[in-house]
Amino acid sequence: MQVATETVPTTELGDDWLEQVLIEHYPDLLRLAYLVLHDHSEAEDVTQLALERAWRARSQVRSADRTLYWLRRIVVREALRVRSSPWRLLRLPIHLTEVDPPGRGEGVSNSAERLDMLRAFDRLPADQSAAVVLHHYLSYPVAEIAEMIGVPMETVRSRLRLAMRRLREELRDA
Amino acid sequence: MPEMSDEQLGRELREGLDDRARSVEIGDPVARVALARSRATRRRAVRPTRAIGVAAAVVVAVASGLGFGVWRSGQGADLPAAASMSASATATVSPTETPSIVSSPTPTPTIALPTPSATPLPAQPVSPHIRPTGSSTLVAPVSTLLADGRVLFVDSWNLVPVMGPGAELYDSKLGKFVTTGPLLAGRRQETVTGLKDGRALVVGGEDIDTGNIADTEAYDPRTGAFTVTGAMSTPRLEHTATLLSDGRVLIVGGARTWMGDGLASAEIYDPRTGKFTPTGSMSAPRYDHTATLLQDGRVLVVGGASASTNGDVGTASAEIYDPRTGEFTPTGSMSVARYFHTATLLADGRVLVAGGTPGGMATDQTGGTISSTAEVYDPKSGTFAPTGSMTVSRAEHTATLMRDGRVLVVGGVSGPDGARNATASIEIYDPKTGGFTAAGVMASPRLGHAATLLPDGLVLIVGGVHYGGHDYIEPDGSGGVWSASDPAELYQP
Numbered sequence: 001m002q003v004a005t006e007t008v009p010t011t012e013l014g015d016d017w018l019e020q021v022l023i024e025h026y027p028d029l030l031r032l033a034y035l036v037l038h039d040h041s042e043a044e045d046v047t048q049l050a051l052e053r054a055w056r057a058r059s060q061v062r063s064a065d066r067t068l069y070w071l072r073r074i075v076v077r078e079a080l081r082v083r084s085s086p087w088r089l090l091r092l093p094i095h096l097t098e099v100d101p102p103g104r105g106e107g108v109s110n111s112a113e114r115l116d117m118l119r120a121f122d123r124l125p126a127d128q129s130a131a132v133v134l135h136h137y138l139s140y141p142v143a144e145i146a147e148m149i150g151v152p153m154e155t156v157r158s159r160l161r162l163a164m165r166r167l168r169e170e171l172r173d174a
Numbered sequence: 175m176p177e178m179s180d181e182q183l184g185r186e187l188r189e190g191l192d193d194r195a196r197s198v199e200i201g202d203p204v205a206r207v208a209l210a211r212s213r214a215t216r217r218r219a220v221r222p223t224r225a226i227g228v229a230a231a232v233v234v235a236v237a238s239g240l241g242f243g244v245w246r247s248g249q250g251a252d253l254p255a256a257a258s259m260s261a262s263a264t265a266t267v268s269p270t271e272t273p274s275i276v277s278s279p280t281p282t283p284t285i286a287l288p289t290p291s292a293t294p295l296p297a298q299p300v301s302p303h304i305r306p307t308g309s310s311t312l313v314a315p316v317s318t319l320l321a322d323g324r325v326l327f328v329d330s331w332n333l334v335p336v337m338g339p340g341a342e343l344y345d346s347k348l349g350k351f352v353t354t355g356p357l358l359a360g361r362r363q364e365t366v367t368g369l370k371d372g373r374a375l376v377v378g379g380e381d382i383d384t385g386n387i388a389d390t391e392a393y394d395p396r397t398g399a400f401t402v403t404g405a406m407s408t409p410r411l412e413h414t415a416t417l418l419s420d421g422r423v424l425i426v427g428g429a430r431t432w433m434g435d436g437l438a439s440a441e442i443y444d445p446r447t448g449k450f451t452p453t454g455s456m457s458a459p460r461y462d463h464t465a466t467l468l469q470d471g472r473v474l475v476v477g478g479a480s481a482s483t484n485g486d487v488g489t490a491s492a493e494i495y496d497p498r499t500g501e502f503t504p505t506g507s508m509s510v511a512r513y514f515h516t517a518t519l520l521a522d523g524r525v526l527v528a529g530g531t532p533g534g535m536a537t538d539q540t541g542g543t544i545s546s547t548a549e550v551y552d553p554k555s556g557t558f559a560p561t562g563s564m565t566v567s568r569a570e571h572t573a574t575l576m577r578d579g580r581v582l583v584v585g586g587v588s589g590p591d592g593a594r595n596a597t598a599s600i601e602i603y604d605p606k607t608g609g610f611t612a613a614g615v616m617a618s619p620r621l622g623h624a625a626t627l628l629p630d631g632l633v634l635i636v637g638g639v640h641y642g643g644h645d646y647i648e649p650d651g652s653g654g655v656w657s658a659s660d661p662a663e664l665y666q667p
Contacts, residue, residue: 019207026203031195040198051210056383071568077385081432118190136184137191150385164183172177 018058021067022051028068029075035133036079038122045081050075072138073148076130080149113171120170128163131156250597301600301614301665306349307634309661310342314622315637318368320395323629326374327636328357329364338382341393341400344636344662346628351662354398359388363592365415366393367423369445375423376400377443379411380432387411387430392448404449407441414465416473418497421445424453426475426495427460429622436461436480440495441501454501456493462486464517465495466525468553472496473523474505476551478512479533488513488533492551492558506557508549515545516573518581520605526581527558528603529568544569544588548603548610562609566602572625573603574633576667580604582613582633584665595638596621600665618659633665 029050033043054074061067121129127149134145135156142160147155178186248624315327325344341355357376364379374393376655381388387409391400406425413428423443429436441450456475463478473495479486493502508527515530528548548568549558564583571586580602590599596619601610620638628634638659 014210019211022207022210023203026206027198027200030200031198034198035191035195043198044201048206051207052214053382055211055214057385064236111490114186114190114193117186118194121187121190132187133191136187137195144290151434167183167187 013061013064015058018055018061021064022054022071025068025071026051029071030155031084032072032133032138033079035137036076036126037082038129042082043079046079047075050078051081053078069144069148075148076134076148080126080130116171117167120167121146124163125169128159128166131159132163135160230404241476272459279498282469297502298615300617302630303613303666304600304616304663305666306617308348308665310344310351310636311340311353312342312637313658314639315342315624316364317624317626317634317636318366318374319626319628320368320374321370321372321528322395324395324504325626325628325634326354326363326366326393326395327351327624328376329360330353330362330364330366330379336633343395344634346630346632346634354395355393355400357400357484358391358402359383361388361411363411364388365413365425367415367417369417369423370421371445372396373445375403375415375443375445377415377423377425378406378409378413378428385390390443390450391444404443404447406450407452408437408439410437412461413437414463414475416465416467418442418467418473419471422497424465424473424495424497425450426465426473427456427463427478429459429461430482434481435459436478442497446629454495454499456502457504458489458491460489460513462513464515464527466517466519468494468519468525469523470553471498472553474517474551474553475502476517476527477508477512477515477530486513486533487511488531492557494553506551506555510545510547512545514569516571516583517551518573518575520575520581521579522605523553524605525553526561526573526603526605527551527585528564528573529571529586533571543567543590544594550608562603562607564610565612566597566599568597570621572623572635574625574627576627576633580664580667582625582667584625584633585612585616585623585638587621595619596638596659598640616663618663620659623659628664631667633667634662635665636662 018101026047029045030043033046033050034040037043037046050071054071057074061070121132124132130149131145134140134148135142140147140148142153142156289407296526308520310327312327312329314330316330317327319325323346323527327342327344329338329340339355339357339360340353341357342351343354345349360382361379362382365376365377367375369375372395376391376393379388379392380386389402389405392403393400408430410425410428410430411432414426416424416426418424422445425443426438426440427437438456439452440455443450443453460475460478460481461480464476466474468474475493475495476492477489479488490508490511491504492507493500493504511532512527512530513533516528518526520526526548527550529545531544533617544567546564548561548563550561551558566588568583568586568588571583573581573583575581583601583603585597585599587594588599589595598615598617598619600613600616602613603610618633618638619640621640623638624636626634626636640659
């Protein structure tokens with residue numbers, strides 16, 4: 001049973017501590033949202049939502065070492081929720097074109113193959129792109145991804161399989 | 175290019191995604207966290223945008239050849255002074271320059287997107303049948319008419335910003351919203367149903383704080399309080415709740431979690447005992463479907479979606495629940511799959527089904543096309559027949575039977591792939607002619623709003639969102655691009 005927002009018990013580790021942790025992890029969380037959603041402003045909105053949600057649920061934080069996992073879990077769930085919510089009808093297809101976001105570092109590979117792969121990745125449905133990001137980029141094992149998203153392990157495996165198959169098909173056709 | 179092994183592909187992905195991650199503009203983490211902290215902890219008062227909006231509302235009666243007045247409400251923090259002060263019979267608004275939805279560091283996408291103007295005013299005069307009424311703090315509510323004639327609203331949707339547990343009552347006599355409750359648990363994608371004993375039942379939905387399915391609550395208008403009541407056998411969200419002739423409430427379908435597969439199960443709440451009991455199951459799982467009480471006491475369940483590897487996929491199937499047997503039986507199918515559609519009981523006992531989407535996100539992630547088609551179900555024959563199409567495509571709209579037998583269709587999301595937005599348009603279905611007629615616009619586009627027939631015959635339209643304007647007021651003046659539509663409006667037939 002929930003009580004009014006103002007009386008939600010604070011995290012045992014302190015509100016100010018959590019605020020600092022959120023600030024420190026913000027870039028990681030925004031990047032995660034962006035990789036899953038392929039859209040910068042949507043990623044910002046979702047990350048903002050996730051921060052609010054994290055704050056409201058802050059009494060759940062029990063140990064400092066799992067905090068990043070907990071925060072990423074909130075971000076991924078919010079990102080997927082936005083994509084699977086009624087709002088998905090409004091998701092305008094942001095197809096990546098030749099234009100890449102600014103601020104790219106030096107020494108970055110801009111090969112045609114890399115761009116083809118990223119374009120293929122952008123065409124994945126959000127639940128598949130989330131699985132790919134969590135597994136291949138953040139190196140979470142399937143069991144942890146399942147817990148993070150709240151689906152069975154077999155669902156995660158099948159999303160990964162489908163994603164890889166689709167990526168390979170699109171790259172072959174490119 | 176040669177086929178890559180899993181390891182190679184994985185490595186390419188890791189490097190490509192790493193490049194992309196590094197390219198992200200971070201902005202100001204300190205400000206964003208501070209904003210989140212303040213929004214998450216403050217009381218849900220009227221937000222600055224609304225306060226400005228209501229203060230800037232200008233009711234203008236213009237003597238014109240047509241003899242109707244033009245009303246518009248200010249929305250968004252940066253309402254241009256010119257727009258709010260000028261008043262003309264035609265009230266046209268010029269669109270701003272090149273549309274761009276992304277914040278400044280990111281280049282403009284190469285496809286045309288809806289204009290996120292700070293003042294999403296309709297480009298045509300507001301319908302003379304529409305007038306503003308009180309202001310609500312709820313963003314995307316669900317509503318139910320209570321036995322005492324007032325309307326109970328709770329927020330229901332998965333939206334930006336995070337919703338609260340707020341509840342409000344609308345009183346036609348006062349013409350305004352008053353705070354009541356609040357809910358013990360704020361939630362999204364729940365249902366609210368007025369009971370014959372005067373109370374209301376709030377079922378399911380995802381608790382906005384814990385992420386679990388929230389407990390069922392009962393609202394008593396005499397005390398203005400919500401209390402926990404019996405628990406469902408299968409807690410769920412995105413289900414339907416239908417008041418049966420005998421006063422019990424039928425809960426159908428939905429999903430266990432927001433990402434879960436659909437449920438085929440159903441259960442019945444008995445207000446006298448405060449308990450849920452499982453009943454028969456459907457032939458297929460569904461969420462985002464409709465359930466409509468027929469004149470003979472049976473319930474028609476239409477369409478809905480279930481999860482697939484390509485996102486949600488809709489169904490054209492329908493089934494009928496018979497409370498006397500406690501069983502579902504398949505009935506005729508629609509001509510197309512639909513979810514996020516509406517189903518409205520007509521005066522002659524048939525059911526009008528309109529709009530929605532067939533789903534199947536596939537690779538375009540847009541949720542499929544939005545339909546303008548409609549069909550009518552006849553319980554006597556157990557079949558659907560096509561009827562006239564709507565003047566615009568709609569999903570997540572509302573369709574409300576009015577006293578005169580016509581159906582008022584309001585808002586929703588409309589438009590083709592790549593040019594979608596909430597719509598302010600209204601249209602009316604006339605069962606006698608079997609056709610839809612455009613009926614002007616509201617003052618605000620709305621998606622996710624609630625429309626309720628009041629005892630006096632007016633239709634109350636509350637909440638919803640539209641794309642454009644500012645909802646977050648950031649320290650640097652920028653903000654998200656979704657705005658809540660307020661104040662509420664009344665349609666007078």
